[in-house]
Amino acid sequence: MPLVTSKEMFKKAYEGKYAIGAFNVNNMEIIQGIVEAAQEEKAPLILQVSAGARKYAKPLYLKKLVEAAVHDSGLPIVLHLDHGESFEICKSCIDDGFTSVMIDGSKYPFEENIELTKRVVDYAHERGVVVEAELGRLAGIEDAVKVSEQDALFTDPDEAVEFVERTGVDSLAIAIGTSHGAYKFKGEPKLDFERLEKISNMLPGFPIVLHGASSVPSEFVELCNKYGGQIPGAQGVPESMLRKAAEMGVCKINIDTDLRLAMTASVRKYLAENPSHFDPRQYLGPGRDAIKQMVIHKMRNVLGCSGKA
Template identity: 35%
Template sequence: MLISGKEMLDVAKKSHFAVPAFNAGSGQLLTAVIEACEEEKSPFMMAIHPDELAFLRDSFISQVLYECQHTKVPVAIHLDHGATLEQVIHAIQLGFTSVMIDSSHLPFEENVAITKKVVEIAHAVGVSVEAELGTIGDAGNTVEGGSNEIIYTDPEKAKEFVKRTNIDSLAIAIGTAHGLYPKDMTPELRLDILEEITKVVDIPLVLHGGSNNPDEEIAKSVELGISKINISSDIKISFTNKLREILDNGNLEIREPNVIFPDCIKEAKKTSLEKIKLFKSDNKMDLYY
């Protein structure tokens, strides 16, 4: 069942769970996350970054739309970290039901102006908008990118930003980074900042870059008000670790995709199931009917 991002996250906020937003940048990963969500009756957002879309080609969205229309699980198709107005409009034309405009690297007033324009365009056709305030760190090995310096979201600025832009959800910076953290870096979420933001912002809040953060911190962030968590590196690492194992076993006759990929899909699905339970989105499907 295809729905908008606002429909998806308003329910999550009200019912105190977080929707997993899986960056499933291939047909195999899409299969893994859909099977996991159907098994656990969990809603999810199919997140696609502009770089992933360029690689997959626009026709991939036809496959995603087909899968969304043939499952009872609520799904929103989400543009992750759209950088320009053109990317956002292109995604809307393809059938995305949710878009993110990420102008967080720009000065506050420029971020407001660009975000307001995106909201005006997207809301006119029923598409939801996520924006970001503060900066998410960059571990240096993902398509999502990020900043070398994490700037924490200021609660009062967040309040002003939401009021002036009329966005549907806000990605906040509380100490996460895209990708896997270097061995010498210990991630720690500023849950105190999250608590302050929830006091002054009444729309769903989003957490990007949660890989490597301790499960107890992620679970606590959901308790405190996070309504969507992006998952990219974790499912891809599970998939590719199994792929390496299969290709490195010395059998040079292994070549068929239907032989190579099934076990990789199983591993990505296993990770997806773990995240669904951690975010408490399991058995929430019926809330959307």
């Protein structure tokens, strides 16, 4: 089975009131852990590449690893560019065989965002590639995305409708209170479900995307800290909120921080307990297993996409 686009995936997800997991990939072990989980759960899958991943591993290496995963698993897999910051980056990924790209023009004024997004949409659609865009901005820090709380703006429902109509974009990432990184909330976690419901009602059948949607499980934060980590007070989006969002038109949920936490906690624990070991396979193997178990948990308990491949 070749790489696929998300079009049919999102249609089924919207109708079935579940979401597809979009997991960020950076190396072989992360890809293997995610794909093994999807195989076990018989779940559709989006593997996405961020600016940081492109810089770290180079797009060609990641693409070939994802192609190997498709060949090995036989699963429907989307290869997605996460937070493409320019037309040129999106074009390059489209030309390299990505089946989905995100153009992030959320930092620009509304009209400029529309103009940039429409340009990417026109180029992508001519080549059978789907496009995600973003309207509204998420606070937090993750890879090249740095937005202060003061600059974070929730998505305006009327603007969302106009944006989709004028750009022809295939899915839209909105801001309703999630944020990038491990420190998403200082107080009580809260998402603007009223805003999400309004946008979903005004764009019936249209796929909504949630970025910054890791839950930052406390047990993994504690495990990291127990073995030398220093990430106190990290807090994510409660899984019950994400499950609710998936039932309200959110068809794609981005997860990155939770994978990092799972792998890092496992590697820290292994090295602390086995100080004489220095073979990377010895500690990256358990790290890969931790990724797999985290993704299985997400697919079963948050996304609701198990058995939907």
